[in-house]
Amino acid sequence: MDHERVLALYDLRMRREVRPDGPDCRVEHVGRVVRMTGPAHAWNGVVWSDLDAHSADEAIAEQIRHFSGRAPEFEWKLYAHDRLHDLGERLLRAGFRAEPEEALMVAEAAGIAAEPRLPDGVEIVPVTDAAGVDLMADVHDRAFGTDSTRLRQWLLDRLAADPGTVTAVVAVADGRPVSSARLELVPCTGFAGLWGGGTVPEWRGRGLYRALVAHRARIAADLGYEWLQVDASDDSRPILGRLGFAVLSTTTPYVYAR
Structure with a gap:
């Protein structure tokens, strides 16, 4: 893989030319900032910026004004290779917190x-309706210890409005969901994103994460997508590295909450 070429393609197609990722979401190009605005339960934030020391602080203030009242929080997705190296410090001074x-x-x-x-007795079940979303939300809550309310509503919206661009799956053992993940397909970009892979504590270490990566990769490849992209945590990064994924950069979510 030509890392520089693929990273440049990612920046262009997935950030500068980002597409709305759900119904009622819109993408706006405001000066040297590209942002996504949607309902309160959707992802809201800045996906790309090309700021300098003279324009950064006002651009940050403008995004705070824009998102105020639209969502309980919004995110500025900052990458290590972005041009302005002290942007993270400026975001912290403006009231953001770094994830x-x-x-x-x-x-x-x-x-x-x-x-x-898959381990014996485990099957992969596609998520196509509200009952399936409930199974996925149950795994999410138990695997990550966080509230899946916003994710559940976003996925229901996406499945209803544009089911061809998202594939969600649940691994089920003895009738109970034990692992889940989703694949987000971005037409005309060559990239498909692997998101939300999680396994409940008592089923970890049995290969379910790797199995769901392979399953989603096969779907993406069959549909003609060239690249798989993951924002990997410290837990998943070693597994993905062994599977053949390469680190192209790092990204830090900076979150502003009202």
Whole structure:
């Protein structure tokens, strides 16, 4: 993989030319900032910026004004390779909080795609309706210890409005959901995103995370997508590295809450 070329493609297609990721979401290009605005339960924030020391503080203030009253919080997604190296410090001074750093990892979909190897008694079930979303939300709550209310509403909206661009799956054992993940397909970009992979504590270490990566990679490759992209936590980064994903950069979510 030509890391510089793929990173440049990612910046262009997935950030500067980002598409709305759900119904009632819109993308706006405001000066040297690209932002996504949507309902309160959707992702709201800045996906790309090309600011300098003279324009950064006013641009930050303008985003705070814009998102105020529209959502309980919004995110500025900052990458290590972005031009203004002290942007993170400026965001902190403006009232943002930094979330844990993630690794931007990319792999060729065809090289990752495989028949998933599942433990005995486990099957992968597609999520296509509200009942399936409930199963996925149950895994999310138990795996991450966070409230899945916003994710549930966003996924229901996406499945209803544009089901061809999201594939959600749940691994079920003895009738109970034990792992889940989703694949977000971005037409005309060559990139498909792996998101939300999580396994409940008592089922970790049995290969379910790897199985769901292989399953989603096969779907993406069959649909003609060249690249898989993941924002990897410290827990998933070693697994993805062993599977063949490469780190192209790091990204830190800076969150502003009202």
